[in-house]
Amino acid sequence: MSHYQQRATRKELCGWLELPRSVSYYKPRNGKPGAKASQVTMTLDGVLVPNEDVVLRIKQLIDTEFNAFGYEYATHELKKEYMINKKKVYRLMSVNGLLLNKMIRPAGKREFVQFRRIEASKPLEYLCWDIKYVWVHGERRNYYLLCILDVYTRKIIDWMFQGNIRQLDLINLLRRVNHSYQLQGVILRNDNGSQFISHKVRNFLKNSEVKQEFTHVATPEENSYIEAFHSILEREVIERNEFASYYETKETIQRFITHYNQSRLHRSIGFITPQQKWEKAMVCDKTILEKVSN
Numbered sequence: 033m034s035h036y037q038q039r040a041t042r043k044e045l046c047g048w049l050e051l052p053r054s055v056s057y058y059k060p061r062n063g064k065p066g067a068k069a070s071q072v073t074m075t076l077d078g079v080l081v082p083n084e085d086v087v088l089r090i091k092q093l094i095d096t097e098f099n100a101f102g103y104e105y106a107t108h109e110l111k112k113e114y115m116i117n118k119k120k121v122y123r124l125m126s127v128n129g130l131l132l133n134k135m136i137r138p139a140g141k142r143e144f145v146q147f148r149r150i151e152a153s154k155p156l157e158y159l160c161w162d163i164k165y166v167w168v169h170g171e172r173r174n175y176y177l178l179c180i181l182d183v184y185t186r187k188i189i190d191w192m193f194q195g196n197i198r199q200l201d202l203i204n205l206l207r208r209v210n211h212s213y214q215l216q217g218v219i220l221r222n223d224n225g226s227q228f229i230s231h232k233v234r235n236f237l238k239n240s241e242v243k244q245e246f247t248h249v250a251t252p253e254e255n256s257y258i259e260a261f262h263s264i265l266e267r268e269v270i271e272r273n274e275f276a277s278y279y280e281t282k283e284t285i286q287r288f289i290t291h292y293n294q295s296r297l298h299r300s301i302g303f304i305t306p307q308q309k310w311e312k313a314m315v316c317d318k319t320i321l322e323k324v325s326n
Contacts, residue, residue, distance in 0.1 A: 170276035187306035
């Protein structure tokens with residue numbers, strides 16, 4: 033229409049095209065339709081700060097070797113400083129590219145689990161353990177990682193990483209755990225791997241007064257807590273690295289387990305770390321014992 037405005041008026045041009053004159057004043061805008069998103073965020077003190085400051089804070093939160101901060105975890109931490117909801121945090125992280133790239137037949141009777149989900153009420157009531165393969169690219173082979181997890185706190189209380197794991201290795205690991213934590217009366221859940229069903233391991237647990245539970249065949253959901261930890265390890269460590277050697281892999285896993293226990297927030301236990309959950313429970317147990325003794 034602008035091309036012909038020198039030859040005719042706007043009213044005449046709109047009349048020829050049978051369009052209302054208001055249409056001729058429309059100018060297209062770049063960007064998404066609708067109201068523009070807020071460019072500032074309010075702190076808990078009532079001060080408005082630019083969103084760039086919030087993005088910088090998010091970058092500080094996720095700037096760790098084993099970053100696992102999705103937008104919900106970031107929101108949980110940011111609410112300690114800002115009046116902000118998870119939708120805004122998601123938008124800021126999305127725009128700035130900060131979102132996460134989302135059998136052996138044994139002899140002898142075994143006691144299988146009765147309840148699929150474990151309900152633990154205190155530390156060292158229920159433990160679970162399992163073995164995970166870890167591929168070491170530089171050596172073109174798998175190594176074996178065995179972790180023991182406390183169900184109530186989600187804490188990894190001990191682990192081993194070796195080229196192979198035999199029955200004696202499991203017994204030595206259990207001896208080490210029993211030395212650090214009294215295992216008498218503990219319930220230990222595992223799958224039906226050859227090491228777990230061996231008579232030597234089962235007899236050692238029986239003599240230590242540890243009740244061993246076996247999951248049913250092809251039901252990993254019955255050992256979901258340790259499987260969930262393995263999923264976290266796969267996503268946050270193994271998929272992000274090509275390990276050159278056994279020693280590099282073991283050192284990285286050691287750092288991650290320390291990070292997992294001491295620093296990584298766990299949503300299912302109230303956005304605290306497994307170590308915090310452990311210490312809080314131990315303080316409660318100590319308080320109860322003192323009241324009983326008095």
